[in-house]
Amino acid sequence: xxxxxxxxxxxxxxxxxxxxxxxxxxxxxxxxxxxxxxxxxxxxxxxxxxxxxxxxxxxxxxxxxxxxxxxxxxx
Amino acid sequence: xxxxxxxxxxxxxxxxxxxxxxxxxxxxxxxxxxxxxxxxxxxxxxxxxxxxxxxxxxxxxxxxxxxxxxxxxxxxxxxxxxxxxxxxxxxxxxxxxxxxxxxxxxxxxxxxxxxxxxxxxxxxxxxxxxxxxxxxxxxxxxxxxxxxxxxxxxxxxxxxxxxxxxxxxxxxxxxxxxxxxxxxxxxxxxxxxxxxxxxxxxxxxxxxxxxxxxxxxxxxxxxxxxxxxxxxxxxxxxxxxxxxxxxxxxxxxxxxxxxxxxxxxxxxxxxxxxxxxxxxxxxxxxxxxxxxxxxxxxxxxxxxxxxxxxxxxxxxxxxxxxxxxxxxxxxxxxxxxxxxxxxxxxxxxxxxxxxxxxxxxxxxxxxxxxxxxxxxxxxxxxxxxxxxxxxxxxxxxxxxxxxxxxxxxxxxxxxxxxxxxxxxxxxxxxxxxxxxxxxxxxxxxxxxxxxxxx
Numbered sequence: 001x002x003x004x005x006x007x008x009x010x011x012x013x014x015x016x017x018x019x020x021x022x023x024x025x026x027x028x029x030x031x032x033x034x035x036x037x038x039x040x041x042x043x044x045x046x047x048x049x050x051x052x053x054x055x056x057x058x059x060x061x062x063x064x065x066x067x068x069x070x071x072x073x074x075x
Numbered sequence: 076x077x078x079x080x081x082x083x084x085x086x087x088x089x090x091x092x093x094x095x096x097x098x099x100x101x102x103x104x105x106x107x108x109x110x111x112x113x114x115x116x117x118x119x120x121x122x123x124x125x126x127x128x129x130x131x132x133x134x135x136x137x138x139x140x141x142x143x144x145x146x147x148x149x150x151x152x153x154x155x156x157x158x159x160x161x162x163x164x165x166x167x168x169x170x171x172x173x174x175x176x177x178x179x180x181x182x183x184x185x186x187x188x189x190x191x192x193x194x195x196x197x198x199x200x201x202x203x204x205x206x207x208x209x210x211x212x213x214x215x216x217x218x219x220x221x222x223x224x225x226x227x228x229x230x231x232x233x234x235x236x237x238x239x240x241x242x243x244x245x246x247x248x249x250x251x252x253x254x255x256x257x258x259x260x261x262x263x264x265x266x267x268x269x270x271x272x273x274x275x276x277x278x279x280x281x282x283x284x285x286x287x288x289x290x291x292x293x294x295x296x297x298x299x300x301x302x303x304x305x306x307x308x309x310x311x312x313x314x315x316x317x318x319x320x321x322x323x324x325x326x327x328x329x330x331x332x333x334x335x336x337x338x339x340x341x342x343x344x345x346x347x348x349x350x351x352x353x354x355x356x357x358x359x360x361x362x363x364x365x366x367x368x369x370x371x372x373x374x375x376x377x378x379x380x381x382x383x384x385x386x387x388x389x390x391x392x393x394x395x396x397x398x399x400x401x402x403x404x405x406x407x408x409x410x411x412x413x414x415x416x417x418x419x420x421x422x423x424x425x426x427x428x429x430x431x432x433x434x435x436x437x438x439x440x441x442x443x444x445x446x447x448x449x450x451x452x453x454x455x456x457x458x459x460x461x462x463x464x465x466x467x468x469x470x471x472x473x474x475x476x477x478x479x480x481x482x483x484x485x486x487x488x489x490x491x492x493x494x495x496x497x498x499x500x501x502x503x504x505x506x507x508x509x510x511x512x513x514x515x516x517x518x519x520x521x522x523x524x525x526x527x528x529x
Binding site for chain 1: 149192374
């Protein structure tokens with residue numbers, strides 16, 4: 001179980017203070033509300049990349065999905 | 076019904092607010108009229124690009140595409156000039172079933188686009204139409220034998236519609252009937268907190284019959300109405316089994332209008348000198364000669380600049396990126412249909428729509444690392460997003476030598492004409508987009524929306 005935090009659905013992670021300061025400078029003027037927002041954004045992207053899509057589908061099944069999209073005008 | 080759900084969501088894909096209003100006024104949708112009287116019928120916006128995969132993923136995650144990373148039914152493979160089909164594994168954020176599951180709620184979802192493969196939730200998730208095999212459609216898979224036993228169809232067969240409208244119609248009814256049978260079956264199984272069923276057949280009908288309906292062609296206009304009356308009677312049955320204290324949300328993800336012409340933007344890019352194809356036999360929109368191509372496009376209206384250092388064989392120096400985008404925007408806005416009418420209404424830069432701070436955030440200077448990013452949710456976005464005038468359906472085919480073509484497709488998506496009716500969920504007073512609905516659904520169920528939800 002992750003540790004509880006005051007904010008519902010959130011967990012506290014600790015990062016080195018120098019890194020925090022560096023990130024603060026990096027995001028200055030880049031459109032993020034806070035270092036936390038930036039870190040969540042980056043980590044979520046990373047988690048998304050790690051998952052291999054099309055996993056568990058045979059070549060025949062992928063072909064069927066492609067054909068479906070073609071019939072609908074998306075391919 | 077002994078077991079009552081707390082909140083039921085019925086997604087009716089691509090049903091325009093304007094069409095439902097008309098059907099209600101004509102007396103063709105008495106049950107929708109009843110719900111509209113009680114809960115209100117409101118028009119809402121979709122997302123850009125206006126395509127069901129991006130729009131429904133925005134609903135189920137409550138965030139804009141720049142955060143969830145789904146921009147269409149196809150995307151490019153990072154590092155290659157090849158196409159991939161983004162599935163639920165590409166969605167970078169948690170969906171509503173996962174968020175509610177984490178709060179201990181019992182959840183159900185059926186057939187919502189880009190939910191295949193179905194993620195593990197506290198309940199049942201049955202994947203959307205990209206699933207090619209019913210044996211893999213559900214999580215947990217224990218419900219699959221039931222689905223098979225009732226003749227559950229993952230989607231209508233669009234190949235039939237390409238062949239003949241007469242072949243399509245029985246298939247579309249069969250798909251709806253089985254979907255509704257499954258909906259009532261699962262609804263009666265337990266006291267669900269969140270119960271979400273999706274109807275895709277409405278979108279398919281509008282794609283292949285909207286023109287005939289609007290033109291009042293005797294046979295097909297009647298068939299079009301018969302389908303919507305049937306859908307209305309299912310809503311009537313749902314209203315009968317759900318007491319007024321059960322929450323109920325009926326929503327669509329985009330509107331529809333009739334097609335004047337499909338616009339093969341990949342072909343136009345070749346004609347305008349932006350793309351050079353790999354050879355005369357190229358049929359694939361990414362089958363380009365990268366050393367002679369400054370840009371390429373993906374459906375619908377997503378323009379990618381062939382940037383050096385980002386694309387596998389890019390030629391546009393990063394420092395020229397914004398100038399190239401300006402030049403391409405100018406050319407897109409100058410594109411004219413054969414009758415002289417303008418085709419592209421507006422061209423967005425990706426940071427205008429998808430910057431992580433949220434849609435509508437100030438246009439930031441694009442830092443180089445953002446220009447070169449491809450694997451992040453934001454980095455998967457097209458560099459420019461072209462929005463057409465109603466009637467010009469942006470495609471990417473190369474099979475025809477023409478930019479402007481007409482096929483069996485009769486209807487195309489619109490951004491501004493989605494609909495929502497909500498009972499037991501408080502919606503914003505001001506106009507909103509489909510992605511803004513989710514946090515209110517969570518609140519209605521007593522779950523605090525995540526801080527980074529839009």
